[in-house]
Amino acid sequence: MHKLSLPVPGDDALAASSALQQLIIDDIHQHQGWIPFSRYMELALYAPDLGYYSGGATKLGKDGDFTTAPEMSPLFGATLARLASQLFSQTAAEVMEFGAGTGKLALDFLSECQLSGIAIERYFIVELSGELRARQEELLKGFPQVQWLQKMPDSFSGIVLGNEVLDAMPVDLVIKTADGWHEVGVAVVDEDSAPRLIFREQPQACSSDKIAQIPYADELPVGYLTEVHAIASGFMHSLASMLLASGKPAAAILIDYGFPAAEYYHPQRQQGSLMCHYRHHAHPDPFYLPGLQDITAHVDFTAMARAGLSAGLELLNYTSQASFLTAAGIADVLARTSPEQVMDYLPQANALQKLVSPAEMGELFKVLVMGQGVELPENLLRLDRSHRL
Template identity: 75%
Template sequence: MQKLSLPLPAPDALAASLALQHLIIDEIHQHQGWIPFSRYMELALYAPDLGYYSGGATKLGKDGDFTTAPEMSPLFGATLANLAANIFTQTSAQVMEFGAGTGKLARDFLTECQFSGITIDRYFIVELSGELRARQEDLLQDFPQVTWLQEMPVSFSGLVIGNEVLDAMPVDLVMKTEQGWCELGVALADAGADGETGPRLLYRERACDPARLAQIPEAEELPQAYMTEVHAVATGFMHSLARMLKAGQTESGRGSAAILIDYGFPANEYYHPQRNEGTLMCHYRHHSHPDPFYLPGLQDITAHVDFTAMAKAALAGGLDLLSYTSQAAFLLESGIANLLARQSPEQVMAYLPQANALQKLVSPAEMGELFKVLVVGNGVDLPDGLLRHDRCHRL
């Protein structure tokens, strides 16, 4: 693989990455020299105190590795709050957010609830990272409705929000070879190989369980050397989400909706023959590159979302498929332009940054088309405007 030219980490960050590499190498040794890529990705992102999301590195914003929609504009969270006001007429007045990052979305959501008189009883945040939870607690200290959870509860009724959550869930890698499909796991190169002075992480093939290919339409028609991802962890999350919402409806008699916002495609686009290197991507200090073995623990590792697989998992769990559309259509139909209009254009210093952020959120050339919104639920009807640009038929 081509050597990367990226900013050097601070000495303490490099030491943490080396400690995580040793942990990963030990795990490989304990499993006969090979682990699934999903296990490697899990350790790289979530190993206690060392993984990307569980360590102390700054992840979000101008000083981090990437920027999310809530970090760009308070209009994003405010728009979700105004949509929630409609949904709360059919559900309990509760929110559960997964992957809350810095807490910015929650703060903007709750601030809009205060401003617009939207009643909200509880705002749950399911957070695995101690470092992120500490940042969230500091940012949200003025909102007593917020409660933190370390795992998904058994039952819930209300609105679930997951912004850029599914893309951070570990994926497995598969490749089509002359002998058929194989799974790409993580192994070690011998010390001294390719001039290396110590063990080096690399991909290694292993026979593939045919069940892993169920997500890929017409897998046998794809060309040789085709590499892609399958999403067992994310589909498992969707099954668990469905169980939680179904149990919440049984207990409360009220419905729920889950809004999942991420970058991705329907299956027929995701597994297109020309997308032959998959979608796996890494983010390090606002640089994007394809090497997941570079400084584990210091970079984000993501894959695009197969929204067809997510929708099928929700349906299999007994939920309804309520909407699938672009982020642009979702935000515009949910009233984001009306929220911007509350700010006078004559107040240029306040108006222009928000207008520019809105443009990035909805422009087809920016986030508006790349990001999609999947809404699933039970016992809930969405406003008619949200159905105007529905793309469920593409799933």
């Protein structure tokens, strides 16, 4: 086990992590001693019953490993609902959410619809985790519009929501060597009869399609390590197929932390953006207690936009979370609470500050909107940064 100064998990959690590590080691042995990092990340996060997102551990909030915008404040979901109400005149009055987590975004979204008289026919949640679905069902039992799906349907016309979905998709690691770009994967070494997971470079050059998303790849220095996002790009293609199949107006709103390609693959970002989250501690070791920690990478929004465009979608908007929420009316939602109601107003005002401040989430988080046949409100279009992608 890697020696990091992190909180010590209980015996049951350690046993589950050990079981997952053994499953990963077995998978490596079955693949001639090496697997791509994306395969490791897939098992660490999604292996049935043992992976981080498919196991039973608390992920979100003060008792979990990190906090998302919906967990911070109901203002986030309420603001998205107000924007959706403007788009429902163009699309079906239906929402599909990916990566719903505890269900808090759905709760706040639907609560705002109820409060403001926004007619919504169905709210689909695509959820693979039985444990998360059970939590969502309990939280959302007062909203009969909610329906759960185990996979993306063939066709959908409405509003798709994805908050911190793309960053949780497995990534491949590549490194620039004197002989060109090589892929970095995962292998096993035995130390004192205890197996340990390590990074290992593939000696042969990796495929050109994996390097195609890196601008000026030939000019980056030897030793430059970064991520490429084939699985997330594949998700964008599937999303496009689903939205285009209906032949009707639809839009997908994807909110995540990341950069356009020119910033993502900046020469000074020599070790990529891979990061792990465990009990509100961030650290760089993806092999620490697999199954008990989140593993993420920042999103290459240029690659996501290109994938959607190549599959036939329109790029409707790209901007910062601060600009998006401000244009969508988050201040108006807060204004419904009087500042004189100090105990109610101050926590909401503080949360709004975290959501939109450039020093907090406002600038690091971006919003990518793609779809077909949908026209966004003018105040949102004025803040568009698509030219930076």
